[in-house]
Amino acid sequence: MAGHLIRRLNQISMAVFSERMSEIGVELTPVQYAALSSIRDVPGIDQATLAGAIAYDKATIGGVVDRLTGKGLILRSQSSRDRRARALTITAEGEAVFQRVTPHVRALQNDILSGLDEDEKASFLRLLRKTTEAGNARSRAPLRRQDAGEAAG
Secondary structure, eight states: OHHHHHHHHHHHHHHHHHHHHHHTTOOOOHHHHHHHHHHHHSTTEEHHHHHHHTTOOTTTHHHHHHHHHHTTSEEEEEOSSOTTSEEEEEOHHHHHHHHHHHHHHHHHHHHHTTTOOHHHHHHHHHHHHHHHHHHGGGSSSOOOOOOHHHHOO
16 A cells, blocks of 8 residues: 555655664754755744745644754744744754765665666656645645745744
8 A cells, every 4th residue: 555655665764864874973863954954045944934844743843943953053043024933044063964964865865765776766756746746735734835035034
């Protein structure tokens, strides 16, 4: 069944990511990496916008932000546009970690899809993207694309 195979592939993906981060001595989860990447791409992004940008639940994004802040990888400050919101920016240490892990994250993608040749990988990713986009509205945490200007505060 599709759902079971998707769940299994997610388990494999998480295990490969965790193993690779452990090998290079970095404590970072896939969600933390995605958040760090988005914060880096959109300095000043707020938590709610970040949640939509990485398709993560708004109710639990605070924990991800807390952990990244605690590791010294991002800063949280008051938004200049909305006093209730917190603007997120990457720190120099966060940038260094991002630069260090990104080549490993890119390389491990092949490990996740081991067993497929290059044409099969391309077809699989195209189909995965198509079905994910088609079902986005059904997600508890749909992906929301933002312009850098919209999110910056």
